[in-house]
Amino acid sequence: MDNAAVLKNNLISRIQNSDDLQFLRALHTIFESSEKKLFQLTTEQEKSIELGRKDILSGNFKPHNEVIKETQEWLKNL
Numbered sequence: 418m419d420n421a422a423v424l425k426n427n428l429i430s431r432i433q434n435s436d437d438l439q440f441l442r443a444l445h446t447i448f449e450s451s452e453k454k455l456f457q458l459t460t461e462q463e464k465s466i467e468l469g470r471k472d473i474l475s476g477n478f479k480p481h482n483e484v485i486k487e488t489q490e491w492l493k494n495l
Contacts, residue, residue: 435441472478
């Protein structure tokens with residue numbers, strides 16, 4: 418049996434044998450939260466992210482250190 422199957426069987430057994438309501442609720446919370454998206458994005462945000470990824474793939478970006486340098490120069494001129 419592989420590691421995942423062993424772990425699953427161990428968890429199933431512990432859950433079945435547990436009468437600890439607090440422990441079972443904690444597990445339930447973990448399962449519920451892992452099934453939800455961490456962030457709810459709007460359609461506009463998802464499109465913006467996709468456009469950014471396409472820009473990166475096409476080489477349309479500046480390295481971080483270059484952006485920092487330009488920003489520092491800009492701030493000096495304020």
